[in-house]
Amino acid sequence: MNAGAATSSKKDNPQVADESIVDEILGIYSEITRYPKDMLDLNMEIEADLGIDTVKQATILSIISEKFNIPQEDSIKLSNYPTIGHVVSLVQARCAKEDGICKESFSAHAKNDDFRDNGNTGSAATGNVEEEVFKVISEITKYPADILERNMEMEADLGIDTVKQATIFSILGEKFGIEGNGANISQYKTIGSIVDLVNQSLKLKSSEPVNAGFGITNSNIDNFETTTYKAQSGKEAGERVGNKVEVHRENNEKDVEEKVLEIISEITKYPAEMLERDMEMEADLGIDTVKQATIFSLLSEKFDIGKNERINISEYKTIGSIIELVAGSFKKSESSNEDAKSEVAVVESIDDEDINIERDLCLQIPVFLEKQAEGTDFDLKDKKIWVVGDNEKQVQKVSGYFAKLSAGVEEFVFEYLGDGAELERKVADFLSENHKVDAIIDCTHFGTLIDFDKISENEQDRMLFLSSEARFIFYKALAQKFSEPRIRILCVISMDGCHGYSQNEQVGIDPFYGALSGFYKGLGKEWDKSTVRIVDLGQGKGNVLDSWHLPVLAQELQNRCDDYEIGYCDGKRGVIKLKNVERSSFKQMNIPDNAHFVITGGGNGITSEITKGLSRRFKAKFTIIGRTELLDGSEVILEGDEAYVNNIKLEIQKRLEKTYERVTPVMVQKEFDKLVKSNSIKSF
Incomplete structure (x- = not known):
């Protein structure tokens, strides 16, 4: 495609296109969006009217490029093609330039596909392998199998990152009984190349059963590597001697620890220096079972662990236990003198119906733990700070304090103006005048007293807008100004000093601070180059930032700290951590007959399933409260039709x-x- 195909004049007046091209393109948009084709027309804007984000737009353009045999170019700008009509005009222009070659039907194009004519067509085995590979990729990516093609690139066309690619390879290895998965994932860029790899490996497996696998065979297969990750030093290297692979390793546990941390760091994107042996994979690092399976798969390739036994992922809850598993496997390997032709570990995949992961239900509760900061890493002297908030007096007070400590301060006060449009204009004006920011301090609604016993509906709407949508508007505009924001952000709240987890039942919690805390935690995950912290200063008289609070905020802004929920309770600094709770310590709760359960949001999703389970277990009355409007006369929708x-x-x-x-x-x-x-x- 040529980005120059869409000029400013074309953008305003898309040309009339061939009906066959229009029909094909509308069919693609219908297939991807699930909107009926009859509902679509050329004047519809792809993002505003159809709600198609840039990722899907790129996917659609990729599919269109393949269907009409149009070469793709990196210079394409999605913003140049705002409507379906502009995309149609682009395709028609390129088709005319290529003398009509791309007006072939999709079926004809598929028959001429280079991958489908590579000598494997007509083979029943090949057909079955291809179908299964498509099925696995569809399951992992959630793309319908019907839109997948052999010449689609895993990363460029499908947006599949290396973690998901590793998961796909792991599942295929288990599904087809192919050992090792030792091939370098990056070599297999297209779906077709993966299908060919599986077919080739199956043939090798049938003819050379001893060492057959993804890249570990007795045949000389070009460009194969024995491990996904190459060693970074001479301590660990794979050498090909004759027709087999010999692997030399250092058995030093320190070296093992470094390599394990390196792989976990690669998958999770946490710096290796941040990882500790006693950190729990799920509770502390937030690593779900898919990523855990990927990590174990990579470890099994790198260290040949689990040669004679199945590994139950759930048994290895901490980084330390994984290191001990790998180190222990070396001792077993030395005693039994096994070599590199042994089978690699079989690691459970949660997406394979034939494999069940056994795991205990992990019961955890948030607790407030006293913890001091670990020094400072952010000098305010040369930093530009923005102070934002809902209360102008509090913003000015904080701004005045930090003006003495920093290179400059700017103020922004959020206002409820009936809807978001006026605030958007105000934010745009602020950002157009201010081009540099190193830190943001959000004073939230400090200084605003709320009587929750007498709060009106209008005041509720105002506070909810300020605590959620207003912040979203501000940071969305900021993200558009800075592509990868690197900002230190401090949100100040006043709950109980423990982020709502205080044992003091007399403390009343302001729910709007909870909304703000949730927003900033989400922002911290989205803006991974920035540092986001929420500081709970506890409840004070008048809910006003005083002379004690301001130095605390300055210190927290400068502190070196990996925790994002920080609190001050009874003058002590602490953080929120998850604590494991033994199930045996729980006491059975006695539910009386004819009890009354009040459940919020119980009409849909997981809460509805919990409600159903409770109703089967207890003879009780259930009142379900939700925001969904119950429509009159609505008919039952037949799923799948x-x-x-x-x-x-x-x-x-x-x-x-x-x-x-x-x-x-x-x-x-x-x-x-x-x-x-x-x-x-x-x-x-």
């Missing part, structure tokens, strides 16, 4: 057209989702 669902969406479109001048698929989808939720609750 695509034609039926499309007809319902078209009926919704006709109904909306009676009220609105212009109806978009996004509007239709919102109404359809309401209908689905309403039906779900009614059936419940």
Whole structure:
């Protein structure tokens, strides 16, 4: 594709396109978005009207490029093609330039695919392998198998990162009984190359059963590596001697620890220096079972662990236990004198129906633990600071204090102006005048007293807007100004000093601070180059930042600290950690007959399943409270019947057209989702 195909004039007036091209492209958009084709037209904006984000836009352009045999170019800018019509014009221009070659039907294009004519077609085994590979990739990526093609690139076209690629290779290795998975993942860029790899490995396995596997065979397979990660020094190296692989390793546990931490760091993106042996994989590092399986798979390739036994991932809860497992496998290896042709460990995959992961239910509770800071790593003297908040007096007070400590301070006060449009303009003006920021201090609504016994509905709406949407508008605009923000952000709240986990039952918690805390925790995950901390100063008289609080904020801004939830309770600094609780310490709760359960949000999702379980276990009354509107006369939607669902969406479109001048698929989808939720609750 050529980015120059869309000029400013074309952007305003897309040319009339060939009907066959229009039909094909509308079919692609319908397939990806699940909107009925009849609902789509060329004037619809891809993002505003269809709700298609840039990732899906790139996917669609990739599919269109392949369908019409158009070479892809990195210079393509998605913003140059805001409507379906602009995409159609681009395709038509390129087709005309290529003398009509790309007007072939998709089926004809598929028949001419280089991968499908590589000598493997017609083989029943190849067909079955291809179908299974497509199925696994579809399961991991959630793309429909029907839109996958052999010449699609795993990363460029499908957006599959190395973690998911490793998971796919692990699952395929188990599914086809192929040992080792020792191939270098990066060599297999397309789906077709993976299909060919599996077919080739299966053939080698049948003819050379001793060492057959992904890259570890008795045949000379070019460009194969014996491990996914190469050693960084001479301590660990694989050498090919004759027709087999010999692996030399240092058995020093310190070297093992370094390599284990290196792999965990690579998968989780946590710096290796931050990792400690007593950290729990799930509780402390947030590593889910998919990533755990990937880590074990890579370790099994690198160290040949688990040669004669299955590894139950859930048994190895900490980094230290994994290091001990690897180190222990060396001792077993030395005593039994096994060599590199032994089978690698079989690691459970949560996506394989034939394998069940055994794990105990981990019961944990958040606790407030006293902890001092670890020194400082952020000097305020040369930093530009923005102070934001809802209360102008508090913002000015904090701004005045930090002006003496830093290179400069700017102020921004959030206001409730009825809707977000006016605030967006105010934020845009602020950002246009201020081009540098090193740190942001959010004073939230300090200085604002709220009487929750008498709060009005309008005041609730105002506070909810300020505590959520207003911050979203501000940081969304900031993200557009700085592509990869590197900012130290401090959110100041006033709960109980323990982020709501105080044992003092007399303390009343301001729920709006909870909303702000949740927002900033989410922001910290999204902005991984920035440092985000939420500091709970506890409840004070008048809820006002005083002379004691300000030095604390300055210190927390400068501190070196990996924790993001920090609190001050009874003058002591602490952080929130997860504590494991023995199930045996729990006491059985006696539920009386005819008890009354009040459950919020119990009409949908996991809470509805919990409610169903409780109703089967206890003879009780259940009151479910939720925000979903129960629609009158709504019919049951038949899941899996695509034609039926499309007809319902078209009926919704006709109904909306009676009220609105212009109806978009996004509007239709919102109404359809309401209908689905309403039906779900009614059936419940």
